[in-house]
Amino acid sequence: MTLTELRYIVAVARERHFGRAAQTCFVSQPTLSIAIKKLEDELSVTLFERGGQEVAVTEIGERVVEQARRVLEEAETLKHLAGEHQNELAGPLKLGVIFTISPYLLPKLIPALRILAPDMPLILEENYTARLAEMLKRGEVDAIIVADPFDEPGTQAWPLYDEAFVVATPKGHPWEKRKHINADELSHESVLLLSAGNCFRDQVLQSCSELAVRQSQAGGLASAVQGSSLNTIRHMVASGMGITVLPATSVSAADEGLLSIIPFALPAPTRRVLLVARKQFFRKQALDALQQAIFRCGLENVSMLESP
Numbered sequence: 001m002t003l004t005e006l007r008y009i010v011a012v013a014r015e016r017h018f019g020r021a022a023q024t025c026f027v028s029q030p031t032l033s034i035a036i037k038k039l040e041d042e043l044s045v046t047l048f049e050r051g052g053q054e055v056a057v058t059e060i061g062e063r064v065v066e067q068a069r070r071v072l073e074e075a076e077t078l079k080h081l082a083g084e085h086q087n088e089l090a091g092p093l094k095l096g097v098i099f100t101i102s103p104y105l106l107p108k109l110i111p112a113l114r115i116l117a118p119d120m121p122l123i124l125e126e127n128y129t130a131r132l133a134e135m136l137k138r139g140e141v142d143a144i145i146v147a148d149p150f151d152e153p154g155t156q157a158w159p160l161y162d163e164a165f166v167v168a169t170p171k172g173h174p175w176e177k178r179k180h181i182n183a184d185e186l187s188h189e190s191v192l193l194l195s196a197g198n199c200f201r202d203q204v205l206q207s208c209s210e211l212a213v214r215q216s217q218a219g220g221l222a223s224a225v226q227g228s229s230l231n232t233i234r235h236m237v238a239s240g241m242g243i244t245v246l247p248a249t250s251v252s253a254a255d256e257g258l259l260s261i262i263p264f265a266l267p268a269p270t271r272r273v274l275l276v277a278r279k280q281f282f283r284k285q286a287l288d289a290l291q292q293a294i295f296r297c298g299l300e301n302v303s304m305l306e307s308p
Contacts, residue, residue: 010138014037070280089289092122094142099198109294112297130168143276145276163271166211171260178262183265
């Protein structure tokens with residue numbers, strides 16, 4: 001059994017295809033297939049069900065692949081321990097960020113990180129929380145930036161900042177001159193939400209419980225007007241389609257001509273943004289530099305539990 005064979009089975013489990021897995025491992029498909037068959041013979045188990053367009057992982061295969069991921073990560077840790085003079089801030093860091101944070105954080109984060117860690121470029125992945133959690137578990141990304149609550153075994157989270165929610169209305173809306181809005185007032189308006197699967201949608205509904213009840217009574221949340229991104233929703237609101245709720249960091253000067261931004265009455269709905277990594281991830285200095293760079297972005301209510 002070799003680390004190379006373990007890398008091969010992890011690649012096949014990820015890609016669900018021998019050809020694509022071979023490409024990601026930079027070997028020919030026959031080379032990869034022979035190595036995997038050798039490992040299966042050595043273990044006396046079948047790891048993958050061949051046939052059809054997609055490869056399926058067997059029940060025992062899932063357990064073996066999961067253990068292989070742990071072994072490969074521990075092997076990387078050994079390399080780190082062996083190189084006492086290794087610079088943790090040299091080399092790319094694979095970072096995942098959820099859709100409702102990345103467009104507003106990254107333009108500020110990148111310049112700050114270039115100052116703190118100029119030799120650590122970011123390989124970025126933008127996706128939903130559930131997908132990023134799976135990628136983190138599989139080692140496809142090194143760290144992720146998501147919103148609380150987040151609770152996955154084998155991970156550690158550090159709070160980055162808290163941000164309030166605000167109400168956005170079209171120009172000329174009756175609320176335009178209001179100083180604040182109570183959350184329960186949203187249940188009387190046409191509120192545009194992100195599509196299902198986005199955690200910010202869930203956070204809005206949790207914060208505005210009467211809105212969730214009203215939409216449920218109206219035939220389910222799927223019947224509500226939805227948008228694929230905050231930017232899409234912002235423009236639908238500007239056109240007069242309804243109102244929406246936005247995270248404060250997404251509001252910019254460009255909105256002044258299109259929208260009226262009104263704060264919630266206290267206590268305002270908020271979300272806490274987290275940096276999450278696997279507990280075994282050895283580049284602690286890289287995580288610390290990333291966290292410090294975010295703290296330099298000038299975001300409000302920044303708080304830190306502890307350095308990575």
